[in-house]
Amino acid sequence: MNFDQLSAPVRIGIYLVLLALSLFYLLPIYSLINTSLKSEQELASSPVSPVQNPTFAAYKQAFGKINQSFLNSVIMALSATALSAIFGCMSGYIFSKYKFKGSNVLFFLIIIGFYIAPQSILIPLVRFIGSLGLYNTLFGLILTHTAYGIPITTLLFYNYIDPIPHSLIEIAQIDGASVFNIFTRIILPLSLPGFAVVGIFQFTNIWNEFLFGLTLTSGKASQPVTVAVANLKGTTVAAWNVHMAGAFISIVPVLLIYIFFLRLVIKGLLLGSVKE
């Protein structure tokens, strides 16, 4: 559309609306950063006004409390993202290129798993992970996030692989290529951009997840950073600056992904919802 064709009062009105909306979206984020940069004294004397003497003391303190959990989240999110992406690529490939009796039903049953509220499987999950001896371990969290990632990675890769022409597969088959060969020589190279989209989608989701982390861990050894940040609240009454600093540290990886790879983020969110 052509904004410049609009009359001046309308244009000013539109910018005012945009300003009000931006205030709504940015005020909480500004508050977060503003609070995190205050010393304990400044926070106590003037909690809301813009910071006068910014200090990174709260960041230092917060990092000391959540660094182990931050590392846990890095390992957990990277491993579960990689595993769920590769498994989803494998199954998305089969569902797109090798139809068999019942394959559509099986595909449907797998992808609707994404839409099931996690609360409905939470109790058996805790017992199952416990019975494997994986309660309070990173591996338990990785296994869980991998499993619950598969419905959406299967759907995303299906949407990605389906446009690859079936004739390409048929020619390869005539040349004697196996299911495995076709996967490594045709599908995998062509779906590499898909891995970027799916990887970002999965990483941000798993990084931000809280319920499984809360339910499947206790204590610092294996808890993800979301749970550690939530726990900062309990430690000291007035230490909101530390709580906010920890919160900010915890979203830095996802924030960087949004700022630098916004196009891929948008693509992942749209592929996961609009197309079916």
Next chain:
Amino acid sequence: MKKSVQIGFFLLPAVALTGIFIYYFAGWSAWASMLSWEGLSGFGHFIGLQNYIDLFTKDFVFRKGLINTLILSGSFIAVTLPLGLLNAILIDLGLKGKKAFRLIFLLPLSFSFVVSATMWVWMFAPQSGTINTLLRGIGLGALAQPWLTSSSQSLLGLVIIYVWQFSGFATLVYFAGISSVRTELLEAAEVDGATTFQKYIRVVIPLQKIPTFTVLFLLLMYALRVFDLVWLTTGGGPGYSSELLATYMWRVAFNRNQFADGAAIGFVMFILSALIVIPFVVKMRGDTS
């Protein structure tokens, strides 16, 4: 190796993991929800639907959670849909700085619910919160509210938080929908003398049915399952004023250790998920094929 064996190998991780973690677990929840609960000695004997009957007839918190889930979903979606459409149109106008505004609108999507909860508790704090302080600062101190700490306003507070968190998603889907409107249609409208405003009202917005349906469905799905955003702000309170199914399930199962009732609430949520997802998938398949 036979082709079918190779196909089986490729499907095995996906089928085995979703089979266990979704279908076996859902079945287990359904079964466990029909057993009695004997406290420390665990599950007892089969009692059919008694746990469900008790939830619906005797447990007022469960009913409150169900009603609150419906109220919260309805209210925040009623605001998020038009707001998302407005945001998308504003970006689509092609004004200066549209990329910056797009990033601003989408930024809340990147925030984990834990961090959002932290920020909003601070924003809404009755004494030293950002919102009340600002209201007092501009001479509107009379409008300062107790927000999340009041049982009559806690749900309203959650609606505001949900709108903040999720409207970026609506913006995104609507923006994609608006961008896909064919330029010929817009040019034809222009030839007919339509103003920019009329082009949106008569051409663009009527074509946004599928985006609207998509956003509605996904927001319903989130409204049912979101836990942290509530657990870490109101905690379902004060009293049970903002208790939702998602928080009550956790409270019953993991605070009170009543696994049979917890499984029953979980299975009610399973049914609700199915009621949301099935019409969506049927409609989407019907529209695309």
